Amino acid sequence: MGGFDVMFSIVPIFIIVIFVAVVGMFVVTAVRGVSTWSKNNASPKLTVSAQVVTKRTSVTSRRHHDDGIGHATASTHYYATFQVESGDRMEFTVSGPEYGMLAEGDQGTLTFQGTRYLSFERT
DSSP: OHHHHHHHHHHHHHHHHHHHHHHHHHHHHHHHHHHHHHHHHHSOEEEEEEEEEEEEEEEEEEEEEETTEEEEEEEEEEEEEEEETTSOEEEEEEOHHHHHHOOTTOEEEEEEETTEEEEEEEO
């Protein structure tokens, strides 16, 4: 019986450690998100000549079960990479409709604020 007593005293500690780790991950993610948002808001809005060099998508999927029924959900994130006159390249997250309107090789003016894409106007 001594082994069971040790096991039952370790299980609550293990559960608390896992709970603290999960909550900690959520807190770190939230702080990073607020920090990025704040830095973007503090950055100047810039409009520069640019060219669309490439586009890409990233699809993530999750499978989960509700009441014994399997479900899958997918999310698509859209990205566009622009090259400015200095030769520097910047990749931004863009919306689906915006992604559809951009074509590789398009020339125009890119407006952004920090890491936040605002618009692209073809010339």
